[in-house]
Amino acid sequence: MGIEVNGKVYExxxxxYLANLNDWNPDVATAMAKDEDVDLNESHWEVINxxxxxxxxxxxxxxVRVLTKAIGKRLxxxxxxxxxxxxxxxxxxxxxxxxxxxxxKPTGCx
Numbered sequence: 001m002g003i004e005v006n007g008k009v010y011e012x013x014x015x016x017y018l019a020n021l022n023d024w025n026p027d028v029a030t031a032m033a034k035d036e037d038v039d040l041n042e043s044h045w046e047v048i049n050x051x052x053x054x055x056x057x058x059x060x061x062x063x064v065r066v067l068t069k070a071i072g073k074r075l076x077x078x079x080x081x082x083x084x085x086x087x088x089x090x091x092x093x094x095x096x097x098x099x100x101x102x103x104x105k106p107t108g109c110x
Contacts (some may be wrong), residue, residue, distance in 0.1 A: 005031045017099050024052075024102025032100050036091065040100070044088055046075060051101040061106040064094040 002009040003016070005027050011019035016032065018024055029048060033040045040048075050071060054062055062070060064082070072080015079085075085093035094106040 003028065003031055003035070015099075015105065017105055018102045021102055021104075028102060029100040036096070038089075038096075043079075044097075044100070046079070047071065047085065047088060047093070047097050048101045050074060051097055051103060055101070055103050061094070061098045061103045063106055064092070067094055067097075 001012045001014060003012055010023045010028055013019060018028070030040055051061065054070065068080055068082055068085060071085065089096040098104070098106050
């Protein structure tokens with residue numbers, strides 16, 4: 001399985017997560033989102049970039065509860081709540097945002 005971006009095919013697993021974290025780039029994220037009818041805006045990128053920094057530091061994708069709390073600390077309480085995150089990532093903020101960020105599926109996500 002894979003996703004084609006700018007003439008290059010990036011390998012993905014059966015759920016569309018990148019097989020190689022180092023393959024990620026913003027164009028890949030945009031293509032993944034477009035496949036799910038999501039237009040990434042500045043708010044999406046705040047969360048995606050936060051997740052990439054979090055993963056770089058802890059080597060794990062945060063569960064939704066941890067993500068929500070950490071986003072609240074970094075970006076403020078108006079953004080650190082599930083309602084806001086689900087508006088951005090309707091298929092699940094942990095699962096969908098991690099996918100766009102090129103990270104593995106978070107543990108605990110079904």
